[in-house]
Each structure stands twice: as C-alpha cells, then as structure tokens.
Amino acid sequence: MKRTLLKAGRWLLDALLPRVCAHCGEDLHYLRTAPLCPGCEGGLEPLGPPHCAVCGLPLPDGGGTCRDCRAGGPAALAAARSAYVFNPQLRSLVHALKYRSRADLAAWLGDAMTAALRRFPELSPYNFCAAVPLHPARLRRRGFNQAGLLARRLAAGANLFLLDGAVRRVRDTPSQTALSKEQRAANVAGAFAVAAPELVKGRRVLLVDDVATTLATLDELARELRRAGARDVAAFTLAREP
Numbered sequence: 001m002k003r004t005l006l007k008a009g010r011w012l013l014d015a016l017l018p019r020v021c022a023h024c025g026e027d028l029h030y031l032r033t034a035p036l037c038p039g040c041e042g043g044l045e046p047l048g049p050p051h052c053a054v055c056g057l058p059l060p061d062g063g064g065t066c067r068d069c070r071a072g073g074p075a076a077l078a079a080a081r082s083a084y085v086f087n088p089q090l091r092s093l094v095h096a097l098k099y100r101s102r103a104d105l106a107a108w109l110g111d112a113m114t115a116a117l118r119r120f121p122e123l124s125p126y127n128f129c130a131a132v133p134l135h136p137a138r139l140r141r142r143g144f145n146q147a148g149l150l151a152r153r154l155a156a157g158a159n160l161f162l163l164d165g166a167v168r169r170v171r172d173t174p175s176q177t178a179l180s181k182e183q184r185a186a187n188v189a190g191a192f193a194v195a196a197p198e199l200v201k202g203r204r205v206l207l208v209d210d211v212a213t214t215l216a217t218l219d220e221l222a223r224e225l226r227r228a229g230a231r232d233v234a235a236f237t238l239a240r241e242p
Contacts, residue, residue: 019032019035021037022035022036022092022096022102023036023037023040023088023093026039035093035096035102035105036089043089044084044087045084045090046083046085046116046119047081047082047083047084047085047240050062050063052069053069054066054069054077054080055068055073055077055079055080055215056079056080056081056212056240057240057242058242074215074218075219075223076226076233077215077233077234079122079123080212080215081122081235082236082237082238083116083117085242086211086239086241086242087242090238093109094146094210094211094239101142101143103143103146106146106149106153107153109150109153110150110151110157111153111157113150113153113154113236114154114157114158117158117236120236123206123236125204125232126204127204128160128163128200128203128204128206129151129154129160129161129162129163129205129206129208130151130162130163130166130205130206130207130208130225131145131151131207131209132207132209132217132218133167133168134147134169135169135170135171135172136169147210150208150210150238151208152164154236160206163196163199163205165195166194166196166200167193167224168195169192170190170193171190173188174187176213181214181216184214184217185214187216188220191217192221192224193224194225194228197228200225202229202230202231203230204230204231204234205225205230205232205233206233206234207221207235207236208236208237209235209237209238210237210238210239211239211240212235212240212241213241
C-alpha cells in the first residue's frame with residue numbers, strides 16, 4: 001500500500017512538474033530517479049584503464065604515464081583519478097549543477113562517484129577527504145559549493161571522514177576556463193590556506209572536485225596541505241577533461 005501511494009505521489013508530481021533529461025530534454029518516466037534518459041545515461045564514459053598512473057588522464061593508445069607526467073607531472077599530488085570522462089552528457093549535468101542551481105543533482109552524481117571509487121584501489125588508503133573550497137564571495141553568489149556537495153555525499157557513501165572547513169580559498173581567482181596550463185598554475189598560486197592544520201597533520205587526504213583539467217588547482221591545494229603536515233594528498237574528481 002505504501003509503495004503504491006509513493007508511486008501515485010511521484011506520478012502526480014511528474015504531472016504537475018514534468019522532469020526532462022538534463023542533456024537531451026526528453027521527458028523522463030515518472031519512476032526514473034536518474035537525471036538523464038536511459039540513452040544519455042548509457043553515453044556516460046566511466047574512466048578506467050588505460051589511464052596515466054599519476055594524473056589519471058585517459059590514454060587511448062595505452063602506456064603507463066602521459067607525456068606531461070613523464071616530464072614531471074603534479075608536484076604535490078600523489079595521484080589523481082576521476083569517475084568519468086568529461087563528455088557532452090556529463091558536461092550537461094555539471095553545468096546544470098553549477099550554473100543553473102541544480103544542487104539536487106549532487107546526490108546522484110555523488111553516488112556515481114562513490115560507486116566509481118571502488119575501481120581505484122590505489123585510493124583506498126585515503127580515509128579523509130576535503131572539498132576544493134570556493135572563495136566566500138563566489139559562494140555567496142552561487143549559494144553552494146558543488147565540490148562540497150559531492151564530497152559530503154562521497155564521504156557518506158564511501159565511509160570517509162569529511163574534513164569540513166579544514167581548507168579555505170583566500171583569493172577569488174578568475175575562471176580557469178580560457179587559460180593555458182601555465183596561466184592556470186599562476187592563477188591559483190597562493191589561492192588556498194589550511195584553516196585547521198590539526199585536522200590534516202599526518203593524514204592521507206583525498207581532495208574532491210567536480211572537473212579536473214590540468215590539475216593546477218588540485219596540485220596547489222595539495223601543496224598547502226603538504227606544508228601543513230598532511231602525509232599524502234591525492235585527488236578524486238567526478239570528471240576528467242580528455
């Protein structure tokens with residue numbers, strides 16, 4: 001009886017506020033919980049091997065490490081991994097989350113990250129996680145930190161300790177989107193501070209963010225955590241730019 005009433009409630013809600021696929025706009029079945037239609041959800045690309053052993057970049061032609069990591073790679077990050085390739089379907093979800101105030105998407109995306117984390121046993125020693133913080137001014141404009149929402153869901157699903165408030169952004173940096181790799185690194189230099197060193201000292205910390213491109217932001221934050229005494233720092237993101 002309770003299940004029947006729940007289905008009826010979902011049907012009525014869908015009739016009043018119909019849900020559509022976040023990518024293609026197709027109507028979603030009223031019992032479907034995913035924010036994508038079956039076809040678009042099937043188009044998501046889980047990021048598995050072959051990928052760079054250091055930065056996690058997809059390596060369609062195989063190999064152990066990418067060219068950048070053979071030349072040096074991230075200075076402070078022990079490793080970086082991602083749940084999915086940042087393809088058009090996932091881009092639609094991330095943009096809806098960040099720019100159209102769809103904070104509700106973080107639960108589904110965070111659960112997807114939790115399931116994907118099991119594919120990377122090399123991240124299993126990291127029992128503490130922290131979200132890449134937003135500057136307070138940007139947080140006020142957006143109303144939430146998408147990385148924080150993902151980290152909270154991941155921590156609950158993967159049994160990690162969330163270091164909430166341990167790191168902060170002290171400089172409101174311009175968007176990284178149109179910048180080169182070198183410009184991105186310069187843009188985020190000195191942008192972060194560790195607010196609570198006692199929370200990170202001697203611990204292995206997993207940084208959580210939505211999208212990784214050059215890893216400049218994650219590496220800069222990892223550098224500050226290492227300076228504050230973190231034993232190791234790795235990164236896990238929802239998506240990785242191919």
